[in-house]
Amino acid sequence: xxxxxxxxxxxxxxxxxxxxxxxxxxxxxxxxxxxxxxxxxxxxxxxxxxxxxxxxxxxxxxxxxxxxxxxxxxxxxxxxxxxxxxxxxxxxxxxxxxxxxxxxxxxxxxxxxxxxxxxxxxxxxxxxxxxxxxxxxxxxxxxxxxxxxxxxxxxxxxxxxxxxxxxxxxxxxxxxxxxxxxxxxxxxxxxxxxxxxxxxxxxxxxxxxxxxxxxxxxxxxxxxxxxxxxxxxxxxxxxxxxxxxxxxxxxxxxxxxxxxxxxxxxxxxxxxxxxxxxxxxxxxxxxxxxxxxxxxxxxxxxxxxxxxxxxxxxxxxxxxx
Amino acid sequence: xxxxxxxxxxxxxxxxxxxxxxxxxxxxxxxxxxxxxxxxxxxxxxxxxxxxxxxxxxxxxxxxxxxxxxxxxxxxxxxxxxxxxxxxxxxxxxxxxxxxxxxxxxxxxxxxxxxxxxxxxxxxxxxxxxxxxxxxxxxxxxxxxxxxxxxxxxxxxxxxxxxxxxxxxxxxxxxxxxxxxxxxxxxxxxxxxxxxxxxxxxxxxxxxxxxxxxxxxxxxxxxxxxxxxxxxxxxxxxxxxxxxxxxx
Numbered sequence: 001x002x003x004x005x006x007x008x009x010x011x012x013x014x015x016x017x018x019x020x021x022x023x024x025x026x027x028x029x030x031x032x033x034x035x036x037x038x039x040x041x042x043x044x045x046x047x048x049x050x051x052x053x054x055x056x057x058x059x060x061x062x063x064x065x066x067x068x069x070x071x072x073x074x075x076x077x078x079x080x081x082x083x084x085x086x087x088x089x090x091x092x093x094x095x096x097x098x099x100x101x102x103x104x105x106x107x108x109x110x111x112x113x114x115x116x117x118x119x120x121x122x123x124x125x126x127x128x129x130x131x132x133x134x135x136x137x138x139x140x141x142x143x144x145x146x147x148x149x150x151x152x153x154x155x156x157x158x159x160x161x162x163x164x165x166x167x168x169x170x171x172x173x174x175x176x177x178x179x180x181x182x183x184x185x186x187x188x189x190x191x192x193x194x195x196x197x198x199x200x201x202x203x204x205x206x207x208x209x210x211x212x213x214x215x216x217x218x219x220x221x222x223x224x225x226x227x228x229x230x231x232x233x234x235x236x237x238x239x240x241x242x243x244x245x246x247x248x249x250x251x252x253x254x255x256x257x258x259x260x261x262x263x264x265x266x267x268x269x270x271x272x273x274x275x276x277x278x279x280x281x282x283x284x285x286x287x288x289x290x291x292x293x294x295x296x297x298x299x300x301x302x303x304x305x306x307x308x309x310x311x312x313x314x315x316x317x318x319x320x321x
Numbered sequence: 322x323x324x325x326x327x328x329x330x331x332x333x334x335x336x337x338x339x340x341x342x343x344x345x346x347x348x349x350x351x352x353x354x355x356x357x358x359x360x361x362x363x364x365x366x367x368x369x370x371x372x373x374x375x376x377x378x379x380x381x382x383x384x385x386x387x388x389x390x391x392x393x394x395x396x397x398x399x400x401x402x403x404x405x406x407x408x409x410x411x412x413x414x415x416x417x418x419x420x421x422x423x424x425x426x427x428x429x430x431x432x433x434x435x436x437x438x439x440x441x442x443x444x445x446x447x448x449x450x451x452x453x454x455x456x457x458x459x460x461x462x463x464x465x466x467x468x469x470x471x472x473x474x475x476x477x478x479x480x481x482x483x484x485x486x487x488x489x490x491x492x493x494x495x496x497x498x499x500x501x502x503x504x505x506x507x508x509x510x511x512x513x514x515x516x517x518x519x520x521x522x523x524x525x526x527x528x529x530x531x532x533x534x535x536x537x538x539x540x541x542x543x544x545x546x547x548x549x550x551x552x553x554x555x556x557x558x559x560x561x562x563x564x565x566x567x568x569x
Binding site: 105114143183184189249278291308309320 | 414448449452453459479494531539
């Protein structure tokens with residue numbers, strides 16, 4: 001009755017989401033009985049996972065898995081899951097995990113429940129709560145298969161320390177050479193926080209009047225170690241790249257803090273940022289619908305408020321460093 | 322080249338989400354249904370392949386008769402034929418299984434589905450189809466070119482993008498970027514008239530058991546009132562974020 005968790009790493013160390021997922025897997029294992037087995041692919045130090053509840057760590061070190069390939073990664077995880085006799089496999093909501101999870105589910109004959117926001121409501125039968133309608137609602141889904149794959153929603157569980165032995169052992173996988181999809185180039189800013197990983201996101205809308213004013217958003221974001229984002233009209237007008245568009249048809253944001261500047265708060269935008277925990281809205285229009293969805297609001301001109309806020313936050317950071 | 326575009330029939334993005342029957346069913350009252358936006362980007366890209374490379378484009382949906390207007394809209398945009406698998410779309414696995422059968426029966430080279438539907442957000446249909454078909458698969462695809470049986474694509478990754486080389490048969494999980502928002506087409510009168518005469522095949526469902534069933538829905542708890550901060554007193558905001566919300 002093992003719970004398997006895929007712990008993602010980057011540059012040889014585990015991502016924060018790997019620790020969150022291990023914490024969650026421990027919670028699931030407490031309910032189902034059995035232990036937590038983490039799968040690390042060319043990953044970090046197994047002991048790091050032990051702190052959050054991993055009993056065993058299966059370490060896969062394979063040159064074929066040097067770069068991410070959904071088919072190969074899914075095959076590797078399926079091999080470990082079968083070897084460990086896992087009944088539940090936990091994956092994250094990263095772009096890579098969402099890519100491989102359906103392949104893994106088919107390979108294991110498992111139901112796949114994505115966007116799960118809490119520990120299972122029951123484990124026999126397995127019932128989980130997921131976001132649906134792009135964060136406008138939740139669904140309780142009963143999973144009918146013997147083996148299940150659970151995708152934890154971003155920032156939904158948090159880190160919880162647990163004692164785990166984290167007994168590491170090597171696991172050899174058997175992969176087909178040709179996987180059908182070959183990466184030819186990667187274009188990724190390594191010095192910037194991504195929307196997916198960010199704990200704070202600073203987002204700008206049409207109220208900023210033009211791309212030339214985006215330094216206001218960027219400076220505030222830099223002060224907070226935040227990712228930058230934008231509303232749909234801003235990406236449609238080409239002021240900012242599509243990859244920064246958050247909302248129903250863009251990226252979902254589940255940060256701890258979301259600061260919206262000059263965004264009115266259309267229903268589609270609110271859907272995309274609903275899972276963020278604390279929302280601050282800065283807008284000149286006191287009637288902007290976003291204020292109804294905000295925790296803290298400032299009615300004011302971004303060009304006046306944002307530079308002063310950035311300065312004050314710099315001082316705050318300096319004083320609290 | 323034969324292209325199958327999988328179309329999900331979903332509530333318009335502006336819809337208010339409510340439930341009926343003791344929170345077990347989506348309340349369709351007053352809700353406008355549309356082509357799932359992620360699918361529409363794929364459909365529009367398929368139109369480009371049709372016009373520039375002579376591709377044949379079919380669209381498919383799993384659902385009851387209420388999804389036919391959505392399929393007709395896809396035909397009015399320019400798809401050649403539509404297929405409706407006559408069964409409720411119970412879960413992602415069931416839908417993937419049905420669409421896989423459609424894909425096998427039709428012998429398609431390229432299958433384009435949205436990266437996720439905006440109602441269930443499962444994001445599993447394209448990947449499961451690829452696995453069931455043994456086809457190549459590119460998810461969160463923002464650019465696609467086909468040359469003979471070779472394909473090049475760009476995939477959005479967390480914090481950037483990557484270019485890939487692959488080949489047909491291929492399944493795409495598409496989204497905005499496959500075409501731009503401004504490339505999307507509103508059916509014209511001629512398209513709508515022609516769509517009425519185009520074939521819309523209704524086929525029975527293949528035997529398959531759903532893997533999951535929704536037992537109930539919930540709406541998020543109502544949010545507390547917003548705390549307004551005077552723009553001249555930004556220290557208060559910092560204090561609230563630090564001491565009350567504890568996020569900085």
